[in-house]
Amino acid sequence: MNNEAIAICLPSFNRNRQRFKNNLVENTVLGKASCRLFHRRRNMLLLFIFCSFLSSITVIQNAPIPLEMVDMTYTFDETTLYWPTQKKFELVVIENGTQEEGYWLQMEEYFSGIHVGTHMDAPCHFAKGRWSVDQIPLSHLTAPAAVIDITKKAEEDRDALVQVDDFEKWEMMSGQSLDGTIIMIRSGWGKRWNDKEAFIGTPDNDTTKFHYPGISKEAAQWLMDNRNVYGVGTDTLSLDNGPSQELMAHRIILDKNVYGLENVANMDMLPIYGATLYVMPMKIGNASGAPTRIIAVFPKILFTKDGTTATERSLREIIIFNK
Numbered sequence: 001m002n003n004e005a006i007a008i009c010l011p012s013f014n015r016n017r018q019r020f021k022n023n024l025v026e027n028t029v030l031g032k033a034s035c036r037l038f039h040r041r042r043n044m045l046l047l048f049i050f051c052s053f054l055s056s057i058t059v060i061q062n063a064p065i066p067l068e069m070v071d072m073t074y075t076f077d078e079t080t081l082y083w084p085t086q087k088k089f090e091l092v093v094i095e096n097g098t099q100e101e102g103y104w105l106q107m108e109e110y111f112s113g114i115h116v117g118t119h120m121d122a123p124c125h126f127a128k129g130r131w132s133v134d135q136i137p138l139s140h141l142t143a144p145a146a147v148i149d150i151t152k153k154a155e156e157d158r159d160a161l162v163q164v165d166d167f168e169k170w171e172m173m174s175g176q177s178l179d180g181t182i183i184m185i186r187s188g189w190g191k192r193w194n195d196k197e198a199f200i201g202t203p204d205n206d207t208t209k210f211h212y213p214g215i216s217k218e219a220a221q222w223l224m225d226n227r228n229v230y231g232v233g234t235d236t237l238s239l240d241n242g243p244s245q246e247l248m249a250h251r252i253i254l255d256k257n258v259y260g261l262e263n264v265a266n267m268d269m270l271p272i273y274g275a276t277l278y279v280m281p282m283k284i285g286n287a288s289g290a291p292t293r294i295i296a297v298f299p300k301i302l303f304t305k306d307g308t309t310a311t312e313r314s315l316r317e318i319i320i321f322n323k
């Protein structure tokens with residue numbers, strides 16, 4: 001019974017929590033009534049046994065759901081990829097050794113453009129007067145992930161674009177609305193992170209030679225007009241695809257006070273639906289973005305559409321449903 005209670009996937013988590021709470025209340029009411037009955041009969045031993053039983057149920061129901069955690073941020077170091085007009089990430093060691101006084105001291109300084117590595121594009125990056133990174137409400141930084149998988153078309157065309165039907169397909173498969181989610185575009189580009197030419201499409205810094213997938217203008221417009229999402233992340237260098245010069249996805253999405261996340265790591269570790277994201281940009285005053293730690297959390301025990309458990313990593317690529 002306790003295994004059943006624990007093996008709940010995230011979408012139904014809150015509902016089940018509520019059910020648990022109701023059970024607890026019922027148990028408590030039942031417990032009180034029963035305890036009075038027993039008290040009248042002065043049967044203290046039975047009362048004790050019964051109340052112990054009730055409290056053991058309560059403990060089982062409050063057992064924590066075992067969670068899987070995925071780090072969706074690349075380490076910042078000398079290999080970190082970045083938009084070429086930005087200053088690259090650089091760590092300078094100031095102290096790293098035993099001091100004259102006898103204690104150990106390690107200390108560095110870093111120098112970096114803001115739009116480098118795994119980072120947030122704050123809405124004000126491409127839209128005057130919109131939120132800077134420090135102004136984004138916390139409620140927009142913790143939300144369910146909606147993973148839009150375009151791996152197949154990105155394999156065939158490295159400039160592939162997310163279209164409206166990719167969003168509609170996700171809603172059909174998951175049976176959920178995209179409202180209230182953070183969109184994560186999964187193109188399979190994470191595999192290329194360690195190879196600048198493979199990731200960006202060119203070994204030099206010429207932005208006209210860039211090639212990687214992105215979001216079409218039409219899809220960005222549809223999403224902003226029809227759904228309320230908090231953010232849109234990609235596993236590539238940009239929200240727009242490589243050849244884009246007008247950067248319409250950036251302009252349309254950020255204008256709605258929706259933030260972007262770029263160079264997001266480990267997209268392939270997420271279920272299409274079922275993970276909660278914790279998006280934690282460095283809180284830099286008035287800034288157009290920031291390096292960002294992103295963590296995805298979801299239950300270790302997941303259920304697939306047909307009700308079987310999906311604990312294997314490969315199975316996370318499929319949709320996760322409630323039991």
Ligand SMILES: *[C@@H]1O[C@H](CO)[C@@H](O)[C@H](O)[C@H]1NC(C)=O
Binds near residue numbers: 093
């Ligand atoms: C500082 O020294 C430690 C121990 O020798 C080493 O592991 C670490 O990588 C050094 N840190 C930097 C930033 O160079």
Ligand SMILES: *[C@@H]1O[C@H](CO)[C@@H](O)[C@H](O)[C@H]1NC(C)=O
Binds near residue numbers: 084086088203204205
């Ligand atoms: C690209 O630009 C960086 C500076 O951002 C520079 O260090 C690097 O040498 C350039 N690479 C090429 C191939 O021009």
Ligand SMILES: *[C@@H]1O[C@H](CO)[C@@H](O)[C@H](O)[C@H]1NC(C)=O
Binds near residue numbers: 285286
């Ligand atoms: C942010 O902008 C406001 C208004 O322009 C200004 O008063 C404030 O000093 C700025 N803060 C920082 C950290 O630059």
